Amino acid sequence: MTAEQLSRLREIVETEIQDIHAALEQWRACNGLDDNGVQRVQETAMRVLHQDWKHNTDRRMMELLRLLGKMEEEDFGICQECGEDISLRRLELLPTTAYCTRCMTHKESGLVAAV
Numbered sequence: 001m002t003a004e005q006l007s008r009l010r011e012i013v014e015t016e017i018q019d020i021h022a023a024l025e026q027w028r029a030c031n032g033l034d035d036n037g038v039q040r041v042q043e044t045a046m047r048v049l050h051q052d053w054k055h056n057t058d059r060r061m062m063e064l065l066r067l068l069g070k071m072e073e074e075d076f077g078i079c080q081e082c083g084e085d086i087s088l089r090r091l092e093l094l095p096t097t098a099y100c101t102r103c104m105t106h107k108e109s110g111l112v113a114a115v
């Protein structure tokens, strides 16, 4: 992967991180916590919904931050299964993927077969 391709990918990831930051801020402002960190949402169902969203968003954020760190490493963009380069197009769509299209398809069909 060229430095130029890598910086384009990094931009994609950083944009998503910024979006998540903005969404989290909104979450805090609207329905989550007040300035003292106290839960304002009273209704249980709503609270669960928001916590789910928060949980998933936090996880995605962690994933993206880890990915930024991984981009520094030499084996970034290499399929963990077969060691081939993952196509740039695929990385642009799914920056956090660890497998090339072929191996992922393999894994998915393996899963289906196992069920």
Ligand SMILES: [Zn+2]
Pocket: 079, 080, 081, 082, 083, 084, 099, 100, 101, 102, 103, 104
């Ligand atoms: Zn592969």
